[in-house]
Amino acid sequence: MPITPATATHSPSNGAAEPILLELVDEDGVTTGTAEKLAAHQPPGLLHRAFSVFLFDEHGRLLLQQRALGKYHSPGVWSNTCCGHPYPGEAPFAAAARRTFEELGVSPSLLAEAGTVRYNHPDPASGLVEQEYNHLFVGMVQSSPRPDPREVASTAFVTSAELAERHAEDAFSAWFPTVLDAARPAVRELTGPSAGW
Numbered sequence: 143m144p145i146t147p148a149t150a151t152h153s154p155s156n157g158a159a160e161p162i163l164l165e166l167v168d169e170d171g172v173t174t175g176t177a178e179k180l181a182a183h184q185p186p187g188l189l190h191r192a193f194s195v196f197l198f199d200e201h202g203r204l205l206l207q208q209r210a211l212g213k214y215h216s217p218g219v220w221s222n223t224c225c226g227h228p229y230p231g232e233a234p235f236a237a238a239a240r241r242t243f244e245e246l247g248v249s250p251s252l253l254a255e256a257g258t259v260r261y262n263h264p265d266p267a268s269g270l271v272e273q274e275y276n277h278l279f280v281g282m283v284q285s286s287p288r289p290d291p292r293e294v295a296s297t298a299f300v301t302s303a304e305l306a307e308r309h310a311e312d313a314f315s316a317w318f319p320t321v322l323d324a325a326r327p328a329v330r331e332l333t334g335p336s337a338g339w
Contacts, residue, residue, distance in 0.1 A: 164190040165230045167275045171258060176230045183215065187262065187271030193238045194276050194321040195224040196329060197250055197283040202337030203299040204329075205283055206308075207246065209315070210295045215270050218295065220308065221315035222322065223283075225276075234277035246297065247288030253281035256328030263316040272317055278325045280332050302338040 162179040166188055173191075182188040197205045205223045209216055224245055228237035235255065243249050256278040263272040287297045300308060322329075329339045 162227075163230050164188075164227045167191050169260065169275075171275045173230075179227070180214070183270040183272065185264070185269065185271050187264075187273030189260075189273045189275060190227065191234065192227050192272075192274040192276045193225065193234045193241075193279060194222050194317075194325070195238050195242055195250075195253070195279045195281070196256075196322070196325050197223040197242070197248075197281050198329075198333055198337075199283060199299055201299075201301075202333040202339070203301055204305060204339075205246075205287065206298050206300055206305075207287075207289070207294045208296040208298075210291065210293050212292065215268055216265055216315050219313045219315050220298075221318050225315075225317070225321070235279065238277070238279045245290055245293040247290070248283050248285050250281040251284045252332075253279055254328065254332070256280045256325045259321060259324035261317060261320045263320065265316050274317070276317075276321060276324075278321060278328070280325055280328045282332070 163176040164179050164182045165173055166175045166177055167190060168174050177188050182190050206220050207223060208220050209218060211217045224242045226237065226241040228234050239250065239253060259276050259278065261274060289297055326339060333339050
C-alpha cells in the first residue's frame with residue numbers, strides 16, 4: 143500500500159498495530175472528534191463517518207462481496223462492493239477508492255458521489271451498532287476482482303433480479319438495504335433503465 147499523509151500514521155515502522163481511529167461527526171456530517179474503531183461501534187454507538195461503494199460492470203451487474211469470516215463485525219454476510227471508514231482527515235472519495243483496491247484489487251474506472259445517508263443499525267449477532275453518516279459512491283469496474291482473503295470471502299456480479307433472489311436466501315449486512323435504497327437514484331442514472339435497478 144502506498145504511504146500517503148492519510149495512511150502514514152496507520153503504518154507503524156515497528157510492526158505493532160496502532161488503534162484505528164474513526165472520525166466522529168454530528169447530524170450534519172461536521173467533524174466533532176475521533177474515537178477508536180471498536181469503541182465507536184459499542185452500544186449505543188457513536189455517530190461516525192463511513193462510505194459505501196457500488197460498482198457495476200458493463201452489463202449493469204452489481205459487484206457484491208461476501209465479508210471474510212475473520213472480520214469482527216458482520217462476518218460471512220454479503221454486502222455492497224465495498225464499505226468502510228475514512229481515516230480522520232481523509233476525504234471519503236479517496237478512502238472509497240483506496241479501500242476498494244485494498245479489499246478487491248480493483249480500481250474503479252469511474253467513481254462518482256451519490257449522496258449521503260444516516261442510519262442506526264444494531265447487529266444482533268455481534269451486539270455492535272452501526273451509527274453512521276455514510277457517503278455513497280457509484281461507479282464502474284472493468285477488471286476482475288482479486289480479493290484479499292483477509293477481507294473478502296467471495297464476490298459475485300448480480301443483476302437486480304438475481305440480487306432479489308440472493309437476498310431472500312443468503313444473509314446480508316444490516317446496512318445493505320438502507321445504503322442501496324439511498325444510492326438507487328444514482329445507480330439508475332449510471333446503469334440506465336434497462337438494467338432494472
